[in-house]
Amino acid sequence: MPKEDVRHLGEKRHGSATVEKKRETFERDYSQYDFKFPTDRYQHVLKPGLSREIIEEISHLKNEPNWMREFRLQAYEVFLKKTMPMWGADLSTINFDRITYYASPSDKSARSWDDVPEEVKKTFDRLGIPEAERKFLAGVGAQYDSEVVYHSIREDLAKKGVVFLSMDDGLREYPDLVKEYIATVIPPTDNKFAALNSAVWSGGSFIYVPKGVQVEIPLQAYFRINAPQMGQFERTLIIADEGARVHYIEGCTAPVYSRESLHSAVVELIAKRGAHLRYTTLQNWSNDVYNLVTKRAVAYEDATVEWVDANIGSRITMKYPAVYMLGKGAKADILSVAFAGKGQHQDTGGKAIHAAPYTTSTIVSKSVSKDGGRASYRGQLVVAKGAHHAKSNVRCDALLLDERSRTDTYPYIEIDEDQVTIGHEATVGKVGDDQIFYLQSRGLSEAEALSMIVLGFMEPFTKTLPMEYAIEFNRLIQLEMEGSVG
Amino acid sequence: MANALEIRDLRVSVEGKEILKGLTLTVKTGEVHSIMGPNGSGKSTLALALMGHPKYEVTGGEVLFKGQNILELEPDERAWLGLFLAFQYPLEIQGVPLGRFLWAAKKAQLGQSETSNGKPDKKADAKALGEFRKELKAKLSLLKLDEVFGQRYLNVGFSGGEKKRAEIVQMHLLKPQIAIMDETDSGLDIDSVRVVAEAINQLRGPEFGALIITHYQRILNFFRPDYVHVMADGRIVRSGDYSLAQELEAKGYDWILNGQEQGVS
Secondary structure, eight states: OOHHHHHHHHHHHTTOHHHHHHHHHHHSOOGGGTTOOOOSSOOOBOOSSOOHHHHHHHHHHTTOOHHHHHHHHHHHHHHHHSOOOSSSSOOTTOOGGGOOOOBOHHHHHTSOGGGSOHHHHHHHHHHTOOHHHHHHHTTSSOOOHHHHHTHHHHHHHHHTTOEEEEHHHHHHHOHHHHHHHTTSSSOGGGOHHHHHHHHHOOOOEEEEEOTTOBOOSOEEGGGSSSSOTTOTTOEEEEEEOTTOEEEEEEEOSSOBOOSSSEEOOEEEEEEOTTOEEEEEEEEOBOTTOEEEEEEEEEEOTTOEEEEEEEEOSSSEEEEOOEEEEOSTTOEEEEEEEEEEOTTOEEEEEEEEEEOSTTOEEEEEEEEEEOTTOEEEEEEEEEEOTTOTTEEEEEEEEEEEOSTTOEEEEEEEEEEOOSSEEEEEEEEEEEOOHHHHHHHHTTTOOHHHHHHHHHHHHHHHHHTTSOHHHHHHHHHHHHHHHTTOOO | OOOEEEEEEEEEEETTEEEEEEEEEEEETTOEEEEEOOTTSSHHHHHHHHHTOTTEEEEEEEEEETTEEOTTSOHHHHHHHTEEEEOSSOOOOTTOBHHHHHHHHHHHHHTOSOOTTSOOOHHHHHHHHHHHHHHHHHHHHHTTOOGGGGTSBTTTTOOHHHHHHHHHHHHHHHOOSEEEEESTTTTOOHHHHHHHHHHHHHHOBTTBEEEEEESOSGGGGTSOOSEEEEEETTEEEEEEOHHHHHHHHHHOSHHHHHHHHTTOO
């Protein structure tokens, strides 16, 4: 992107009317709405099922440019032709005709707090989630409070020319930028769920970090206003221009109660020369959700992409964050953590594609299975012809907490180059009685001792998180661990 | 009245084999006892059974601590009562920093781990945490361990001697009333033995009692135990004062063991 454009973006964000208007919005008193959100702005819920008409209606409701409507329609054709994946988890019970593909945030929030399952409410209590956030997380309210807190941060970002919008707003405000990059990393033809997302996407984040700009604080999805934080089909696109640095965090540790059982996101990352991009996900969908997400990054010369991905909730998750190293010296770091409890199958891992020389990848996968849960590691490592001096290290550690639980490892490796260094290590462990006894002898209960060992096992992940997330994550694991003893 | 650990005719089996065959011993606060004995006499079994290791099955006798039968209690409940075991082989726990672990243990013992409504008192916790950090630093220094050990994963990559010293750091922070130390001195060089012995001496007083299991008399030179017991084949076969330890050092165990065989006691 030419330098002029970058500056232009900065000026446009800084001190613009948008920012001022939003400040006004923050100061409005929303308490009068109690569990409800003013519904005059949004009240569209489309009928279940998918058709050309539904997609045209989505595009119409969002008032999108023609090219986006066409993009959606073409993706829909691809979706119809593509078959379901015949590997990984069992997806046979998904019924595409019964899913609602578009509902604006407000009617999500029009649902009553009474509809939220008791179990989810209880977990909010235990996690100490503030009242306002609970409603938001349960889909019965929107989170305005944090917006006020983060207002000054947003202004700083704007000054630096950083664009941080919902994808819908991104398309409205920066249509050319979106058009240039969207679906360049993950085309609709990639897989059936990427096609589905391309046809019906809504929400997600659009981020552009200009050349050389270092974003010091992690950008978090809930900075944004009026964008559904975790829609069913959110679409995220992040571009870190040359030498830029950014860390994005999505999700949160509280269970997200959703109205639909299918969540299918697409996340595309572009790290240009020398850029550093980290993307952290904490997923804790409620246990009836199919979480089928395509995440892929391209890393150009000397760029680094880090995926940090934790999957705790959902019934089934299939997610393999990928990095295509397209430039010399590019680096990929994929850290994937999964917790599979009763009735859950976490099929996760990572993909590292070395398409240039002197590229380096590290994949670390850690999973915990308990109460009959199943955690699978599925990874792909490709070193293309010409990617000489590529280095890759894959490590999978699984912890089984009982005899009924299961763990599998499916590493796929293709090496078309001789001068490479490849390491692969997999371990399966159990918690020893002696370890539990040792911790118990210092005053921890058996359950606390087991949690502590599991948390220790997860430590390589937890230490990458900002403190408040790490604390929440640890509390969540402790909750998940309760009842697994005795 | 002093708090006492009263072991009466204790019988313990491991995997069906009887190891302790009716052991009787009382340790009161204010006293330091030492148990000596040859390998295989059941010293470590005694230590682990007193702390409640699930592998050690109590088949007879009773153990009272502060007048309460502790054999029915979980190891953590025994710890809350004020019992502590310094392990002969401390376990390694990946990803759990020593300081964080000890803080959790401290909170568990203070009963602050979780209040009835699940919300900890943050202010009090923060204050207690501040004091804890200071104390941890001081105790690490007392045991001649670098401050960085507080952040290192529990015993992971520690040398044998560092592990033993870290056990004594834990003991100092958790302030038990009765501490059992299982061969804390084995594998330590002479300087480390001195450091550890001095740290143990610091705890001595009317509120603290210790049962120090050792194979060698060496550590006893640095703090004179009030009582010395000789253990053989799952029982205490001889008790005495510090001079018994000196006698053992000079003559070895054989004179006692052989004497016993001949029915002399």
